[in-house]
Amino acid sequence: MLKMSVRIYLADDLLxxxxxxEIDHHSAKAIRxxxxxxxxxxxxxxxxLDFRDVTFMDSSGIGxxxxxxxxxxxxxxxxxxxxxxxxxxxxxxxxGLEKLANIETGGRAK
Amino acid sequence: xxxxxxxxxxxxxxxxxxxxxxxxxxxxxxxxxxTVDELTDLKTAVSEAVTNCxxxxxxxxxxxxxxxxxxxxxxxxxxxxxxxGCGIDDIGRAMEPLYTSCPDGERAGLGFAVMxxxxxxxxxxxxxxxxxxVSLTRMVRLRGQDDGKGAE
Numbered sequence: 001m002l003k004m005s006v007r008i009y010l011a012d013d014l015l016x017x018x019x020x021x022e023i024d025h026h027s028a029k030a031i032r033x034x035x036x037x038x039x040x041x042x043x044x045x046x047x048x049l050d051f052r053d054v055t056f057m058d059s060s061g062i063g064x065x066x067x068x069x070x071x072x073x074x075x076x077x078x079x080x081x082x083x084x085x086x087x088x089x090x091x092x093x094x095x096g097l098e099k100l101a102n103i104e105t106g107g108r109a110k
Numbered sequence: 111x112x113x114x115x116x117x118x119x120x121x122x123x124x125x126x127x128x129x130x131x132x133x134x135x136x137x138x139x140x141x142x143x144x145t146v147d148e149l150t151d152l153k154t155a156v157s158e159a160v161t162n163c164x165x166x167x168x169x170x171x172x173x174x175x176x177x178x179x180x181x182x183x184x185x186x187x188x189x190x191x192x193x194x195g196c197g198i199d200d201i202g203r204a205m206e207p208l209y210t211s212c213p214d215g216e217r218a219g220l221g222f223a224v225m226x227x228x229x230x231x232x233x234x235x236x237x238x239x240x241x242x243x244v245s246l247t248r249m250v251r252l253r254g255q256d257d258g259k260g261a262e
Binding site for chain 1: 129221
């Protein structure tokens with residue numbers, strides 16, 4: 001049962017990962033591996049996680065964001081987040097994580 | 111209060127059962143005619159609890175996960191997710207937001223925080239070496255009934 005996939009594009013210094021389907025503990029592992037492999041190869045200045053086509057997400061998605069934030073910091077780059085689902089945004093705020101990945105400013109920020 | 115309906119689900123602690131189990135609970139909940147938000151909230155909370163059984167309850171083995179869901183006349187659903195795994199030593203600490211026993215940085219440590227924010231009541235019972243049981247209670251607002259409080 002593979003319900004999740006990720007499409008990755010590189011344009012100049014921006015690596016965009018469009019997440020598609022359901023993000024849970026089961027699917028997060030493969031997504032993480034694909035993104036990290038592409039980022040390791042491209043070493044982009046910015047990594048964008050686009051949640052537009054995500055149909056379900058639990059806190060595994062937040063773990064995914066936190067892990068990619070740490071990875072981009074190690075690469076000296078920054079993490080951008082677009083189209084975070086409303087109910088997960090609520091949970092990230094509850095944990096004070098909007099400081100880590102500012103998801104308020106028009107959907108994209110550091 | 112006497113329950114109106116009940117279902118039980120037992121499955122192996124394999125991660126591809128996370129999607130199966132939350133979808134099954136959502137299908138059972140649908141007889142309460144919930145909104146999409148109410149359905150998503152409970153699905154997310156169940157996904158957190160089942161993931162805990164798989165990742166923490168049975169860290170090095172495959173065991174069984176037991177779900178019971180019951181619907182009550184006051185438009186309430188109670189879902190209990192149980193494992194017979196290693197149990198939790200310190201429930202208070204396990205429930206702290208951002209606390210995680212996984213050091214790899216890929217688990218957010220927000221499972222219980224998510225459950226608490228998306229449910230009306232979360233009850234955790236655990237005995238080290240014997241297992242853990244998490245009960246999630248969620249009210250579903252009756253259509254056309256506005257108590258001014260909303261569903262969340």
